[in-house]
Amino acid sequence: MDTNEDFTAEADEDLEDEEGGRFFGGGITQREKEILDFMEDEEDQGPEKIDLPYLRKLALNFEKKISKNAEMRAKFEDDPSKFMESEAELDVEVKNLAILAEHPELYEEFANMGCLGSLVGLLSHENTDIAIAVVQIIGELTDDEVEADPEQWNVLVNTMIDAQLLDMLTQNLERLKEKDNDEDRNGIYHTLSVFENLASNQAVSERVVKETKVLGWLLERIKVKESPVSQNKQYAAEILSILVQSSAQNRKRLIEIDGVDVLLQLLSPYRKRDPTKGAEEEELFENMFDTLICLVDEKEGKEKLVEAEGVELCLIMIREGKMSKGRALRLVDHACSGLYGGVVCEQLVEAQGLKTLFGSFMKKQDAQVTEHLLGIFASLLRNLPADSAPRIRTLAKFVEKDYEKLVKIMSLRDDYSRRVSGADREIAAERQQATEEEIEEREDEWDLRRLDAGLFCFQILDQVVSWLVAEDDGARKRATELLEKSNKSLEDVKATLVEQLDGLDESTEEGKGTKEMLTALVSCL
Template sequence: MALNKNILLLNTRQWGSRGLVGELVDESTVKKMILTFEKRSYKNQELRIKFPDNPEKFMEAELDLNDIIQEMHVIATIPELYHLLVELNAVHSLLGLLSHDNTDILNELTDIDTLHESEEGAEVLIDALLEGQVVALMVQNMERLDETVKEEADGVYNTLAVIENMAEFRPGLCTEAAQQGLMQWLLKRIKAKMPFDANKLYCSEILAILLQNNDKTRELLGEMDGIDVLLQQLSVFKRHNPATAEEQEMMENLFDALCSCLMLPANRDRFLRGEGLQLMNLMLREKKMSRVSALKVLDYGVIGPEGSDNCHKFVDILGLRTIFPLFMKTPKKMKKVGVSDKEHEEHVCSIIASMLRNLKGQQRSRLLSKFTENDCEKVDRLMELHFKYLEAVQLADKRIEGEKHDMVRRGEIIDDAMDDEFYLRRLDAGLFVLQLVCYIMVEICNAGVPQLQQRVHQILNLRGGSVKIVRHIMREYAENIGDGKSEEFKESEQKRIMELLENF
């Protein structure tokens, strides 16, 4: 199909015998097409109202409308003419097509690649669709569709595609979409007792998109008991692996959605009450595919001061027996499901660091006794990880220093943005895991158990390590605490880390 900006030669095969075959399509053709569509749409509506119980009376009008809709698919290849749809008030009629199961044309008009071809045309169309309450209409339409009928199931799929296209082009509309009934419909569809299919997979994908970096949608899901829905759906995978690659993708989408939700403190409590910790603990013990994501969810659930209740509960349900074998040895199976040793070790160390930060009383004693048992084998493993990641970071630092040297030689300025980029690269190379390992070292050395402090210092000396390096890593970590936290939290956390370092 040859497209030259506003002019397109229609391919006979694609557009069939009744439509514009072999004609040039330009602005005036599109105008004619839209006006014909408007007329036929109005006529069809009129006859349907007049003869609701006599389909024969509006059958011809229905066929005529269908023909012009087929012709209009070509507009989806010329986004720079989208403004005509708005100027000629065709958006209202396009939205009306939703009740005719004609969702595919909206899907094509909002195709993400097409939208990016002409940002201006796309903005105009999206604005008009939103003004027409497109999401609320699409949700109402999906609610009346019967997915046991193939055409209607396709209608649901196309509708979800329109929502995805719009959300990708304008992420800001996610909150509005969720509030216009979409969140409620998605949760209902995900928990529906229906066989797994492409629509359920798509729903899990849209749900994960809605929750990305969005506290309002996370709160909405929490208020709708969505945490329970996610946990119920995921519980299927505690003893069984997904049957297909598509089902695995859905499982991962639901885990991503859960991780997103746990970034909102109020949802941590809902997760605790919904026995989310027990489910993750079981998954970690069962050694199925879900184990990888369960570890990540656990990390999100216990992190920061808001994770304190979850930390205590995790110890109460004998979670230490689950997490420490994973700390001592990275399972070989992890690599099979595409997770690196670094990713696994990062989550495990982060969970242990969170527990050391949050646990009090008897639960804290139980955690510390894990480090002394079996002749301090956990401390030996901790020190092994320290030297492993220290070496990785030193290599990255060497590379970065070389790059900085070259930049200075070329007369380039290393500004704050460049420094931030270098810091992110160091974190990615292993600095983040190293910071967690050093934090655990410093915490256990301050625990009032002489045996632990002696062992840490003994191994540091034996392997040519240094207290100075650990202090430097922790100071750098303290300086970079932030990430949207309040200034008050930042200062108290920095002070706490500095106090730990004094006694290291």
């Protein structure tokens, strides 16, 4: 009886406390209040600090999971169910490393701990899912959106390269199978993404090409026939383009492995049809042209273009192509230019290209097409040997039909002269109002404005005019008459050439050659 009374009293007391608690405490029990207080204390402490102690803990866990997985795989080699749990744990630890992308200041310490070597080593893990997870993490750590300074990025990348990163990535490209395997397909995409990140540094880009067979893999990948074109095929073409953009060494290597011939073959179908607009195929098309244009900037690339009948293909595209027309003109412009463009210029004339080019020039064209045509004309006049049949044929084209091409050139010169002069007047007015410090800060901006107004095309026009008046008395007379109509003279043409001379970089072979040419032209005016 006493026990029951005690129990009842205790229960009543608890009930009273609970009811009182609910009423006076906002509807929670004492136990719930304690839990909430604990959670609030945890929140007050904030998220875990990402610092050196945290990094050591992260690194230790990472290495432990690698060791445990290796041990379980060795112990239960024939029974995957026994080591799959350790594999899942390793996968989690790999993905946990993504936090470092937000703290690049820890890159060097992470490298010093030896963990980057362990990370790279996992690229050869038997489970390709682990290898792909590693590729994704490396991609995140090396991404240009990470706010790492150059020194931090270099420590990270060079340490991984020393741990055979480049070979491992290339081997992964070869072992992953895209066909009917979405995971492997994604793995290849992420591997290409890492190569793109690495290519942002020219020295690393050149190591990639020199120390691996990735150029060959990329060429083979874009040769694979697909309909529709896949994302990975397009991306392979993009990486190829990126690797050759800023490195003559990489361009020459791609030329050596028949890159020019392969790209011409792949572009050949577009001589009469356009790529699917807005799809991966259009980007593939653009990237292949961009790569080829880079290659023909090299002497060896120009020679290969001629050998592979690339000049003839370009002429077909200029005559019959739609989207390919402008790209083919740009390609020919680059191929004809420079000290070593003579071989292409001669082939262009031999392939009956003058009729095609001058025919296009006399039609109404957009500014970009006109610029490329003028660039080709300037290269023909610069590079074709004196008194050679191709040069005589070229000069004859300018002379025929009462100098109609020269008349159009002079009309274009008037137009570009007005545009550039207008920009010059605006800049001169702004310069007068600016302080010395402001002038120094705005020089680049003003140069860009002059270029936007058509300065480059204006300079090319005056080069062409100078060549013609230097070699043909009739052209000199006609050009002088046309200039006088605009209150100009050959002295104005000379002034343009002198300005070009003043801005030349004479440290390069090309710069020295251009100086010789311009100096000779100035002396003839």
